[in-house]
Amino acid sequence: MAAAGKAEAALVPTPRVEARGVSLRAGLVTVAFLLASLAIGLAVGPVHIGIGSILRSALSYVPFLHVHQPLGAVERAVLWQVRAPRVVLAALVGGMLAVAGASYQGVFRNPLCDPYLLGVAGGAGLGATLAIIYASAAAAGSNWTVPLAAFAGAIAAVVVTYALGRSVGAAQMTGALVLAGVTMATFTAAVQTFVQQQHTQQLQNVYSWLLGGFSDATWQDVAICAPYIAVSSLVLVLHRRVLDVLSLGDDEASSLGIEVGRARLVIVVAATLGTAAAVSVSGLIAFVGIIVPHTIRLLVSTSYRAVVPLSLLAGAGFLVLADVVARTVLSPAELPIGVVTAFLGAPFFALVLRTSRSSR
């Protein structure tokens, strides 16, 4: 039989054995999409600033290049103090939510998981509500209070969720975690609603935080969340192959030498920490964590080697564009960005779903 196999092997072409990661084309297209989104985000607004001016203005800050600053003081302030932090923050949050969504979907092997799965959203919402309502006047003056309270609330909720999910034992842990997350989300929503109803005078502030958005984005917000998002997304991108192995199920991943419990914990902690940081500066922005990874799956590949890094880039670009729409459609008023992501995202996703089904 071995001899027959050898004779046959000579006739059969050598099979292409390659893990489809990010193909050059998919990578370039996604990077181009992100860059275009960033450029649009910086250029579009009540004060129009050309792409060329933006580039030259940026280069003028680089020492020794001697590029002439083309913008006046007002334009400069609009570009670098208002628009740029907003665009950067939207990119960070969008990338984080998308990559966290992709990772949760991989770890829990459930395509409907989103980054808010383990109670992050509910916890952050409760934390932010408490801070908005109860923070003393002195603390309320600081930009840090609400994000920090939201972050603490998110982490506390997830820790409780994890403890609850763990208590059933390792065998059914993934299912139990999802249920515990739902329980936690419901519970925190109940408390949050109660507190909010007791203080209707603050309803507007709470509500606008919950809807999410980047209208007051500052470099300080960027500084608060960027370290967490950078570390989290790096960890998740490094785990892209491990996520593929986990897609074979716990038993097979274990028999392939992966410490499944530990790998899952690392991925969940990274995704959760990054999501909590993102939520704390942006509020609750739905749908990005589901729509972006699935679009990549449908258009590029279902392998996490492609889904994780491309979700990071595409999510960043997507949220920057959504934010541009949010601030221009009803200008000078702003639409909540969650409305935009759902309103634009849902039909787009339906379209991708339809075309990719029919082309198969």
Add this chain to the structure above:
Amino acid sequence: MIETRDLWVRFGPVAAVRGLTLRAETGGWTALIGPNGAGKTSALRALAGLAAYEGEVLIGGIDARRLGRRAVARLVAFVPQKPETPAALTVAEYVLLGRTPHISYLGGESRRDREAARQALRRLELEHFAERPLGSLSGGELQRAVLARALAQEAPVLLLDEPTTALDLGRQQLVLELVDALRVDGLTVVTTMHDLTLAGQYAERLVLLDEGSVVAEGTAAEVLSAPNVAAHYAANVRIVEDERGGVFVLPVRR
């Protein structure tokens, strides 16, 4: 070579495996047989390090507890009864995942890994399927892809839990012939099997388990006697021997 000494596997108060002592010789094929609930799968999972156990599992003479997960994975490949086969993954990608124990935790495949996967594909005559998604394969092709993934692991011990479930008669034989052919290189095979005739035809040694303990072991002719099968399967059978020493277990209506 893989062996167990006084192996116990418990699920809460219930012991699925009770003091199993077993030895699977290098290059041999050992089949664990026994009625439903006899502890076959639990024993196999303990061998693979997937079930918590008391007692000892020795792989090549080394206590498996002293080896890490990865080290065990390099020595023992395990194919569950219903392997998870993500539909969109191509056969080649799936087989490459079998290289995981040889790749550092956050690393990627080397040329050596791709070559090993290619060899596994060739060995199971899957070259033409390499770029096909798993979802498009038939049951028999899928089982070959699963075997190729296990083979790519390049582990000297191969554990198969019911490798022929859900396959038609011809595919069952094909898969078992392929497994048998893999032993040429000294692969040690341990399978659980429901079909006693097939177990007797392919395995060199049968180990009959009942209620977690070994009740008979040896060659097919020794283990598959009508009284043994009647006692432990509560089945009425006729045993037919062929001239090559093979044994057929035929169910007979009472």
